[in-house]
Amino acid sequence: MLRIATLFPDLLGTYGDSGNGLVLAQRARARGINAILTPVELDDEVPDASIYLLGGGEDGPQRLACDLLAKSTFPSRVRDGAYVLAVCAGLQILGQSFSIEGDEEYEGLGAVDVVTRRGSERSVGEMSVQVGKKLLVGFENHGGVTALHAPTNPLGTIVRGRGNDGVVDGYRTANIWATYAHGPVLALNPWLADEILATVLGYELEPIESVADRLYDERCAALSSR
Ligand code: GLN
Numbered sequence: 402m403l404r405i406a407t408l409f410p411d412l413l414g415t416y417g418d419s420g421n422g423l424v425l426a427q428r429a430r431a432r433g434i435n436a437i438l439t440p441v442e443l444d445d446e447v448p449d450a451s452i453y454l455l456g457g458g459e460d461g462p463q464r465l466a467c468d469l470l471a472k473s474t475f476p477s478r479v480r481d482g483a484y485v486l487a488v489c490a491g492l493q494i495l496g497q498s499f500s501i502e503g504d505e506e507y508e509g510l511g512a513v514d515v516v517t518r519r520g521s522e523r524s525v526g527e528m529s530v531q532v533g534k535k536l537l538v539g540f541e542n543h544g545g546v547t548a549l550h551a552p553t554n555p556l557g558t559i560v561r562g563r564g565n566d567g568v569v570d571g572y573r574t575a576n577i578w579a580t581y582a583h584g585p586v587l588a589l590n591p592w593l594a595d596e597i598l599a600t601v602l603g604y605e606l607e608p609i610e611s612v613a614d615r616l617y618d619e620r621c622a623a624l625s626s627r
Pocket of ligand 1: 416457458459460488491544545
């Protein structure tokens, strides 16, 4: 049984990132695994889950989501090793602090040693990131620039676009995948959905054939022929 909890889709769903939950659930079900997808609304307690999803959001909703999560069981769950996929605002919230609207610094959940400051211009457009041997593709739209403090590792190295700082994108800890890529990122990069599922479930999955996998291959081929 796989329990997927999408946290505050009303606040952190501006860029369709709630679709990441659908992708995880469907790719699990395609392997005969029972998957339950739970949107966690503003008044809900944070439930037990196999993985939590945080999406992108505008500055105001992002701050509200951070306030609500800070008062919930979520930070201690993450510190205890709960699995999380965090995109953009979600990535910023998990850090020590973020200042995106104006220069006022806002306290994050402190689950990861990263700090986000406001950049001189917004990062908007297509992005691609080398993650090991795989290319991660997506689009970004954010004002924040994120600095990782050792020993936090990035998710990957920027090929196109900006990600955290023009050099690397996101971060990866034993239990967290974080990226600036919207898409939803798991719909555009089914290999990452499968990597997350295999890690959360604790075993390798049979490959599946899907339209998403074929489109991913076509996208990579188009990028390499540019
Ligand atoms: N509000 C944040 C920023 O502009 C995050 C944006 C997003 O989630 N796309 O940096």
